Amino acid sequence: MHRNILNEINMNKLPNADDDAAFQAADAAHHLHPFTDYKGLAAEGSRVIVRAEGSTIWDSKGTAILDGMAGLWCVNVGYGRPELADVAARQMRELPYYNTFFKTTTEPATALAARLAELTPDGLEHVFFANSGSEANDTIVRMVRRYWQLHGQPDRNVIISREYAYHGSTMVAASLGGMTAMHKQTGMPLPGFEHIRPPYYLRDGGNMTPDEFGIAAAQALEERIQTVGPERVAAFIAEPIQGAGGVIVPPDSYFPEIQRICRRHGILLIVDEVICGFGRTGNWFGAETFGIQADFMTLAKGLSSGYMPISAVMVGDRVARTLIDEGGEFYHGFTYSGHPVACAVALENLRIIEDERLVERVRDDIGPYFQTRLRELMDHPLVGEVRGIGLIAGIELVRDKDGPVFFQPEGHAGTICRDHCVRSNVILRAVRDGMVTAPPLVITHAEVDHLVETVRRCIDRTQADLGL
Ligand code: PXG
Secondary structure (H helix, E strand, O other): OOOOHHHHOOOOOOOOOOOHHHHHHHHHHHOOOOOOOHHHHHHHOOOOEEEEEEOEEEEOOOOEEEEOOHHHHOOOOOEOOHHHHHHHHHHHHHOOOOOOOOOOOOHHHHHHHHHHHHHOOOOEEEEEEEOOHHHHHHHHHHHHHHHHHHOOOOOOOEEEEEOOOOOOOOHHHHHHOOOHHHHHHOOOOOOOEEEEOOOOHHHHOOOOOHHHHHHHHHHHHHHHHHHHOHHHEEEEEEOOOEOOOOOEOOOOOHHHHHHHHHHHHOOEEEEEOOOOOOOOOOOOOHHHHHOOOOOEEEEOHHHOOOOOOOEEEEEEHHHHHHHHHHOOOOOOOOOOOOOHHHHHHHHHHHHHHHHOOHHHHHHHOHHHHHHHHHHHHHHOOOEEEEEEEOOEEEEEEOOEOOOOEOOOOOOHHHHHHHHHHHHOOEEOEEEOOEEEEOOOOOOOHHHHHHHHHHHHHHHHHHHHHOOO
């Protein structure tokens, strides 16, 4: 039986997870979940997760579930790390909170800033802290605009991004993102945000080789710069691999061409490492895997392995020098920027990744194993492509490999397959008709075997459900 925290602190008027039905009723009555169809959730009742260890989570009924998503792409060191709990408790006793406004700092905030400057590629030496990927990307937009204003070009304020990009859920982060369903609900994108097509080879590659297609997809940036006017384009933002967009992996030729185009026009390059950072692609950062030299890096998720909310903006020398030397006071920041408990936990998390050589493990051992085993699914008639690097992968389902012919309506097959996986107690996400997976960096070989075998069974069931 799991320990019930609410009981322990004796809040006996509140519902608790020992009584599932009452708890689910309270959840449906009071809790608006993120990215959720509220009527659907109320009808089904939410699943209550009560504890976790390694790559496994347990629900309130005692069911063990393999977490093929590391929470939301974030629990890199796996669940149940006592070191992280100890550091948090120690820091809370010593100094639970103080801010970093008004010429003050705390030890964990400064130590983490210095550590991140060391870990990230050369030229990214300054850090601004926030609490989520969305806030970090909002911060970058403000810094980009301030940079061009200080350079006497205030109209250079357009940021180009890509379709299917996900950069967060605030108005600015969602405008940066290329999710049309999000845009439609609340009048986005805001002015000043443009989107070009992603390097989505399976969909758009046609008869081109991947490298030819990579160049063609990057050329879309050049074309958009010409349409908007080069004097108006401030920055381009990209995830190394588009995660929430369906694990879209760019061909090798893509980012070098993007980099050339940005340099040619003096445009700032922002790399959103919220998913790819901290080992997922077999290097500390996706920018290293793809050879990208960025002016900004967005960090979140794996920075603390999700144990505390924290994000960071790495600011390159070009922008940092302008802000520092010419900017005066920068009117931006959050109450919890550089929160000492979050920073202490992040530092300890980075120590674990380093000491346990988790990045090397992904590069040399479990990453190649995961990719090789998943690619065995390519023999399945419904699997159009398996793509990914390290511990991030997408398995795209198609109606017919020849073409390929995609499913209509989009998303139906993916949802069926995802539901089979969840019912089989393996968590994967569906994006359109692809299954995506990004497990903790500590996933074992046996767990990878279990994940791949379960996914194969679930694709078989999906095929049967669709009558194919
Ligand atoms: N950038 C990227 C690349 C992300 O993936 C964010 C920014 C925003 O981070 P915050 O901390 O504001 O959520 C993200 C977040 C999913 C899913 O189901 C993906 C994210 C968040 C929630 C769900 O794929 N990515």
